[in-house]
Amino acid sequence: MPRKALDRQIDKIRRDILEMSELVSDAVLKAITALENNDKKMANEVIIGDELIDNYYTHIKKRVIQTIALHQPVAKDLRFISISLDVAYNLERIGDYARDIAESLDYMNKGYFVLDEISEMGRISSQMSGDAADVFVNENRENIDEILKKEDRVDELYKSVFPTLKNIIEKKYEKYPDALNLILIAKFLERIADHSVNIANRAMYEMSGEEEYL
């Protein structure tokens, strides 16, 4: 049985996922940094960079289908290969949200404000996507607790921005478009954190073969 050939394909998929997750994590961080600094150039890098993330997704899908067709993997190999599709899908969605955040700069008023809570959500969710991919690629179970703690923090921050933004919408009429945009951005960041938890969930199934939901 050409075991070495299958191992090579698995290694390539692992490397692709790792590179994709680095791009995605970086995109989230850049998107939030661009928002904080009203840095249109950086925002544009995120928007253009999303195409590369999408290409990774397409490439991983192709490699997965080829590997199944040519090597008929079973057991843990099959779990790794099929779950790498789930992981790549979740990473691709995170990339889309990073692009959405970067694009929102175009809709902000001059001299717009960013809440500290949103900055913190951005930094945490960027780390989460990298950590979650690490759980999958390196079977690093130790990251799981950390990811769950971060998700709790993101949810807490997400809930806390609403009263503040509601207050702004009600009292500072000229700032309401920015506040609406920030509500959307907070939602995107909360979704990013959820996708990272999805990745960690799938990674756990890959490791144990049992469905255990976080």
Added chain:
Amino acid sequence: MDDKNKIMVRKLNLWYTDNHVLKDVDLDIKENKVTALIGPSGCGKTTFIRALNRMNDLIEGVRVTGEVFLDGRNIYDKDVDVVSLRKRVGMVFQKPNPFPMSIFDNVAYGPRIHGIGDKKKLREIVKESLVNAALWDEVKDRLNMNALDLSGGQQQRLCIARTLAVKPEVILFDEPCSALDPIATGKIEDLIHELKKQYTIVIVTHNMQQAARVSDYTGYFLLGEMIEFGKTKQIFENPKKKLTEDYITGRFG
């Protein structure tokens, strides 16, 4: 595992003189299901299925301990008639081995030695067996042809028809496709799928994908021991033993 047991193997040990080939094998073979046995060469798979109809009795120096219950009756009990046992538990071998006679006579051979002489009855049995072995349409106009002139895949289906003709309850397949091309293999696999509606099937195979495709249960043998047995889905998705995982993923063997 709610399926009914057709054969229950308990603490089966087998020696070829001093060579301990099967070691404390416990296994339940479910009725109307396909059980695949996988494992590296020399692990005892073939010896094991040959123990299920006492084919090993024919080999000198064989010693067997333990029990094999067929419908609750131990086939190693002293008063068991081995000829009727082998009628109930038929076998198809690795290489097609038709007798050097006509297609008709090959299939009629078993019924004849079991005392069926009526020509009409024999014709019915031959037709039914060939139909069930998915060979009838290919040979119905040349039943008097020498069976050795059939293709390898047809010869193997003829051997299956010959086995079916004596109305067995269990069919043991010992690597039935290893000498066949992919098309003939596909036909035998489809046939096994059909046959399990009426028969209990045990198949030894070196082809892991074949085990995964055709079987409901899979057992993994290594060095004469049954390492893991379970539903095929479980064995190929999430084997419990590392030895099984290493074998089916090609890391060992």
